[in-house]
Amino acid sequence: MRDACRTASDILQELAAMIAPGITTGEVDHRAAQLMSAAGVRSAFLGYKKFPGHICISLNEEVVHGIGGPRTIAYGDVVKMDVGIIRDGWVGDNATSVAVGIIDPAVERLLTVTEEILEGAIRLVRPGNRIGDISHFIQSEAEKNGYGVVREFVGHGVGRRLHEDPQIPNFGKRGSGPKIKPGMTLAIEPMINMGTEKVRILQDKWTAVTADGLPSAHFEHTVLVTETAAEVLTWPRKTLSR
Numbered sequence: 586m587r588d589a590c591r592t593a594s595d596i597l598q599e600l601a602a603m604i605a606p607g608i609t610t611g612e613v614d615h616r617a618a619q620l621m622s623a624a625g626v627r628s629a630f631l632g633y634k635k636f637p638g639h640i641c642i643s644l645n646e647e648v649v650h651g652i653g654g655p656r657t658i659a660y661g662d663v664v665k666m667d668v669g670i671i672r673d674g675w676v677g678d679n680a681t682s683v684a685v686g687i688i689d690p691a692v693e694r695l696l697t698v699t700e701e702i703l704e705g706a707i708r709l710v711r712p713g714n715r716i717g718d719i720s721h722f723i724q725s726e727a728e729k730n731g732y733g734v735v736r737e738f739v740g741h742g743v744g745r746r747l748h749e750d751p752q753i754p755n756f757g758k759r760g761s762g763p764k765i766k767p768g769m770t771l772a773i774e775p776m777i778n779m780g781t782e783k784v785r786i787l788q789d790k791w792t793a794v795t796a797d798g799l800p801s802a803h804f805e806h807t808v809l810v811t812e813t814a815a816e817v818l819t820w821p822r823k824t825l826s827r
Contacts, residue, residue, distance in 0.1 A: 586675050586744065586770050589626075590807050590818035593677030596620045597668040598821050600640070604683045606660045610642045613666070614653025621670055629669030629676050629747045636791060641667035641680075648776055648784050648793040648801040649738055660686040663696065665803045669747055676743050678772045679819035680805035692779070692800050695732065699777045699802035702726045706773050710808050710815035714765045720757030723775045727755075733782030734775075735801070737793065743772045743807055767812050774805030 599620055600613055617639045621628055628639040636650075643651030643665040644658065651665070658664060667680035682696050705726065706719045719740075727734045740753030751763045755775050765771075778784075780799035787794060795801050808815040 586677070586807070586809065587818055589670060589672040589675040589677035590679070591677070592624050592626055592672055593668050593670045593679050593807075594819040594821050596624065596670065597666060597679050597681060597819075600666055600668065601681055601683050604658060604664050604685060606658060606685060608658050610644070610651065610653040610656050610658065610664075612653075613642055613658075613664075614639050617668065624670075624672075626670040626672045629671050629678065630667075633747060640669075641665075643667075643792065643801075643803070645800050646795045646798050648735060648778065648795060649803060650791045650793055652789060652791055658685055661688050663688060663692060663800055663802070665801070667803070667805065674745060676745070676747050677819065678743050678747065678805065678807050680774060680803050682802045682804060695777065695779050695800060695802050698727075698730050698732070699775055700804050702775050702777065703773060703804045703806065706775065707806060707808055707815050707817060710765060710771065710773070710810055711813060712765055712767055712810065715760055715762045716751050716753055716765065717757045717761030718759050719773065720754045720762065721759040724756040727775070727777045733778040733780055735778060735782055735784060735793075737784055738776055740772050740774045740805070742769065744770050765810055767810050769810040770807060770818070771810065772805060772807045774803065776801060776803045
């Protein structure tokens, strides 16, 4: 899992570094395929329930599950990328949101708060706590800031398969759900909307967009539960500045 997650993180960082105005989302997906091939891994997403992309790439009002294609990235956009790979039978999964140039301050705040929420949620990953403690924290922090929390898509266990138990909703009740135990590997991924939490699915049957057309943010890390806390397996080796 450490090796798989390290590779997933490295590929995500390489892709984030190439994001610039004028590049198409299809070009980013193609580059992801090249990086995966060079690393000797394969996409965990390509072909999953017939998903046609190597990564998920979603712009602005697109929440998750965007498919690379002819859409051109523009200055001021927010690009969300979710990278999942399989190495030696193990899955590494992570996501980030990248600002293209200078963006609207309100959108910048959405990205900052969402990333801070993920970091705070990871601090709750320790033996004895429950999954609901993570869910409640994400929901309460997002709503405290006036944001909507997506209900349709959730975090999850990850290991031999992309989606394993337990599910980790970004909303819920403190003290509920399964107990967190050493050895679990969990993909925690808040998906936070600037406006309503409601989403709709486009005609491609994959891309989820906010119902009100306002921007959304998405960050994800895979973490290992140790005897005392959480080890972030997808922590980047280098931090990209926004």
